[in-house]
Amino acid sequence: MRRMAMTRMPNIVLVTIDTLRYDEVNKMHFLRKIASKGMFFENHYANGPATPFSFPSIHTSLPPLWRTKPDKYNGVAIWKRRTLAEVLKRFGYRTIALVDNPYVSSYYGYSKGFDLFIDLQEYWERIEKKRIWVRSLTGMKQGFNLLRVPERVIKWLMYHKALSAKNIDLASLLIAFIDILQYKILSINLERMPAVRGEDSVRITGHILQRYLRTPLFLWVHIMDLHDNGFGSYAPPLNRLSTLRELYMLTRILRKVELRTKREDLLDNEILTLLKELRVLALKYVDLVLAKLFALLEKLISTLGDTILIITSDHGEGFLEHGELNHGYALYNELLKVPLILYGAYPDDLGEITSKLSSHMDFGKMVFKVLGKNEQKLWEYLNIPSLTANFYSRRAGVFAECWWERKISYAYITKRAKTIVTFYGNNVYTELYDIVKDPNEKVNIVDSNPDLLKEHLKILRKHILLEGHIALAKRLHDYLKD
Known part of the structure; x- marks a missing residue:
């Protein structure tokens, strides 16, 4: 996807990485290289500190809570809004989405406008038959597994504060042994979150594109491997450890960190340091996934026409900067300031806006600029009232919001x-x-x-x-x- 002058409507590839912070780009070799060769936005913000409050703006150019409130699962539906995918489809685009997060599922309306909308979790279970997870909108639940009973008992005791710090550390040893038993003997994945591993997401993307690719293409791929401070995706780095001892040691650290972070009264500097070190492992893995996805796109798309790659994050992640470990409840910059990178066939004059303030609500405007269409047409296609469009267009700042109970x-x-x-x-x-x-x-x-x-x-x-x-x-x- 080299830089070139566009002669026709370009392919648009949107890659969203769950919980990637603005300051973490420098820890990712491949992403840093892409940013240096493309456009890196210095002042880009998510419009909310969690998935339900950020993606509505990416897809509709409207604030997250436009004429709606979160439902009882804290999700935000976009059924009543017109989406960018619907507009691009009107322009003749083949629209494909591959996502793995219940808050951006078809249940909340995110399938609108997509010719092919694939929930990676369901696809993986159906095609590969390797998963033991079962999806539920009331939470992310695991299929019954007898070896998980000790872990659930321990977490129940923790919730009721019946375990001391010393007992929790001993409990982490027990669960680490169970993890090794499952992984090495029963070949059950160690991933803590019900998310499809990034490398498998790339493989599924390749499979889908080989069957359904035609240009111009709008492709959206969501990567979940950093979610929950990386607990969802430590299986990939664990898989690469050569000895059982190394596998056990890292699993033990993971479990100790995971259990203690469930109790704020047990957090200390050692745990926070370990958590950040484990986060670096997950960042390296996501960087590897991005490199593989990029290679796939180069192979399948670049020969078919101009392509622009857009990489961003839905929101950041807190490491107790303001007392929050995780994300979702506050509007500070560790959760709101996110990277935005454009690479490939973008117009030269787009470079003028890299230092300006921007947010996910501006994503539609950027796409229209790439297509050579004016901003007024965007509001018209998205059915946004002129009063509202003018208010947000003239503002010198950006907005963010969240609504939790x-x-x-x-x-x-x-x-x-x-x-x-x-x-x-x-x-x-x-x-x-x-x-x-x-x-x-x-x-x-x-x-x-x-x-x-x-x-x-x-x-x-x-x-x-x-x-x-x-x-x-x-x-x-x-x-x-x-």
Whole structure:
């Protein structure tokens, strides 16, 4: 997929990597090489800190909670919105998606506009017959396995805080032995999450493209191997260990870290250090997966026409920077600032926007620019009201939001400052950070900058009103009057 002048509509390949942080690109050799040869966006943000609150914006160019609320599973449906895949299909694109996350499944409307929408988990189970996982929208549940009973008993005791730190470390030894037994004797995979391994995802992608490829193509591939701080995908690096002792030692570390991270009162610097070291292993594996996917695309697509590769993440991951280990509940930059890389047949003038603020809501605009179509046409095709389109087009900042039960948070981010407003119960909390002087967002400057806070809150009130959450907009209006 070398850089070239486009003579016709290019193939568009979107690769989304679950939980990849902005600052982790430098730890991935292949991805860093792609970024150096393509366009790397320096100020790109997800519009939410978790999968349900980021992908709606990627596919519809609208805020995550546009005229909707999360359902009881914390998912956000996009059935009532028009998607980018529907628009590209109208332009003659063959649209194919290969995903492996229940929050971006057809249940929530993400299959709209795709000629072929493949849930990799179901495909893998049906074709390869190697999986023991069973998918459920109420959670990710494993098929019954007698050897998992001790682990479930231990986790039940942990939940009720019936185990001390010493007992948990002993329990991790027991589960590590069980893991080795399953892996070496019963050939059951050690992966903790019900996600298809990245290398297998690439293999399935190749199989599908060989059968259904035609151009122009819009292909979306979602990679889950970093999810849950990598616990979902340590089987690949484990598989490459040459001795049983090495396998056992790494499994033991994994289990110790996994069990302790379930209890915040047992976290310490040693565990956090181990967790980050294990994260590096998962990053290296994802880098390998990207290299294999790139080689596959080079082989199958480059001879058929111009191609643009877009790599991004749905959100980041927290390592206790603000007390959160994982993701989903806060609007700080370790969760919102994500990489965006364009490589291949993009127009020269697209390079002008790499240093500007952008978010997943701008993804549709970027695609339209690649296609040589104006932004106004995008709003028309996506059925977005002109009032709404103009409001977001003229803003100097970007928006982010999340809604978890009684806690609802919104953020407005500019190049210099970020404002966060949180509705929790009957209370309203505000935060303001100078992200130039304080990029780690540690010093709340609300009291010393009331005018800037008020300006940002007015913008957020308009944003919330346009989304259709009138009661929240009224609460923010009342807060501004006090």
